[in-house]
Amino acid sequence: MSKQKILTIVGARPQFIKCAALSKEIRKYFTEIIVHTGQHYDHNLSDDFFKELDIPEPDYNLNANNDNSISQIADIMVKLNVIVKAEKPDCIVVFGDTNSTAAAAIVAAKNNIKLAHIEAGMREFDKSIPEETNKLITDILADYYFCATPTAIQWLKDMGITNNVYHTGDIMIDLIERFRANIESNTTILKRFEIHQQQYIFATCHRAANTENKQHLEEILQALTAIDMPIILPLHPRTKKAIEQFNLSHYLEFENIHICEPLGYMDTQALIMYAKMVITDSGGVTKECYYHKVPGILTDKQTEWVETVQEGWNIQAGPNAKKILEAYKNFKLPLTQNNVLGKGDAASKTAIKLNELLSEILKENSFN
Numbered sequence: 580m581s582k583q584k585i586l587t588i589v590g591a592r593p594q595f596i597k598c599a600a601l602s603k604e605i606r607k608y609f610t611e612i613i614v615h616t617g618q619h620y621d622h623n624l625s626d627d628f629f630k631e632l633d634i635p636e637p638d639y640n641l642n643a644n645n646d647n648s649i650s651q652i653a654d655i656m657v658k659l660n661v662i663v664k665a666e667k668p669d670c671i672v673v674f675g676d677t678n679s680t681a682a683a684a685i686v687a688a689k690n691n692i693k694l695a696h697i698e699a700g701m702r703e704f705d706k707s708i709p710e711e712t713n714k715l716i717t718d719i720l721a722d723y724y725f726c727a728t729p730t731a732i733q734w735l736k737d738m739g740i741t742n743n744v745y746h747t748g749d750i751m752i753d754l755i756e757r758f759r760a761n762i763e764s765n766t767t768i769l770k771r772f773e774i775h776q777q778q779y780i781f782a783t784c785h786r787a788a789n790t791e792n793k794q795h796l797e798e799i800l801q802a803l804t805a806i807d808m809p810i811i812l813p814l815h816p817r818t819k820k821a822i823e824q825f826n827l828s829h830y831l832e833f834e835n836i837h838i839c840e841p842l843g844y845m846d847t848q849a850l851i852m853y854a855k856m857v858i859t860d861s862g863g864v865t866k867e868c869y870y871h872k873v874p875g876i877l878t879d880k881q882t883e884w885v886e887t888v889q890e891g892w893n894i895q896a897g898p899n900a901k902k903i904l905e906a907y908k909n910f911k912l913p914l915t916q917n918n919v920l921g922k923g924d925a926a927s928k929t930a931i932k933l934n935e936l937l938s939e940i941l942k943e944n945s946f947n
């Protein structure tokens with residue numbers, strides 16, 4: 580009997596990383612077709628990750644790199660619908676909260692195809708954050724929910740969603756575990772920046788809520804330039820553009836600021852692991868600094884990774900220079916960590932459960 584078919588949707592950097600973890604496991608049970616929506620298309624946000632993380636080549640590329648979210652979601656929906664009708668998958672798998680996630684969720688529902696949401700149930704409780712509407716749409720339409728944390732399960736429950744909700748742990752941890760030896764031995768990247776372990780800060784900033792708001796972006800840059808340590812700041816193309824448009828480029832000329840192009844996965848992990856501290860608005864980096872037991876200051880308005888803050892490994896400062904600097908000066912590391920993001924077996928748990936669920940449907944259909 581031929582294997583059931585999964586259509587996996589990716590479009591942005593964190594989704595390539597999550598797909599790298601899941602694809603290997605999915606392929607043990609299913610035929611997987613990967614669709615790249617083209618949301619991120621720069622080589623250092625896309626192609627490089629496929630090579631570095633050994634992700635199978637996408638079977639389709641939708642080239643939907645439109646410059647506003649409405650036309651992007653519409654474009655992905657129209658193009659993906661054609662593929663779904665031709666491929667007739669048994670299930671569509673989506674990750675996280677991007678425009679690609681929400682667009683694929685609508686296409687799955689309209690075609691009556693099962694939808695599995697990886698990293699389901701996350702909430703920031705603020706619809707002005709662009710990712711929030713994507714999360715809500717996807718969770719309303721999903722059939723199967725794979726949750727990274729107990730809080731996500733609770734948030735789904737608060738919406739009345741309790742069926743087919745599974746706690747797997749976070750899938751990004753799987754990949755760090757897989758590449759741990761390569762990450763630990765990667766000191767070349769420290770040499771490139773002429774920095775030493777524990778003597779620099781690793782920083783990222785790319786969330787639309789920060790890059791589309793001059794005050795937020797300037798507060799973050801003010802804080803970074805006031806810190807008495809080298810700051811390694813890989814610039815997301817969106818942030819680079821925003822800094823130019825808002826005339827904030829002078830902040831990048833401070834002696835302690837080392838900017839660079841977006842980095843590869845192993846280099847980023849090594850820079851997080853060996854940093855004194857991390858300052859970030861990235862959901863992925865929030866979890867990774869927790870995993871590496873490096874204190875993190877969070878500059879997004881809210882975080883959905885509340886457990887990392889409750890345990891004291893991350894401080895929620897928001898886009899506020901004063902609060903960021905206070906956190907930097909007064910950070911007291913907790914003595915323990917409860918591994919709230921799991922043990923690095925989220926991908927295998929997800930694939931096993933999906934196989935169980937979809938086999939059940941196959942059985943039911945064969946009786947009808």
Ligand code: UDP
Pocket residue numbers: 592593596751783785813840841842843844847848860861862863864867
């Ligand atoms: N990342 C990377 N290179 C960089 C910055 C981040 O490989 O220059 C990785 C980071 O370690 C994490 C992922 O990209 O695994 C997070 O993606 P991003 O910050 O774009 O999105 P978010 O997690 O906020 O959705």
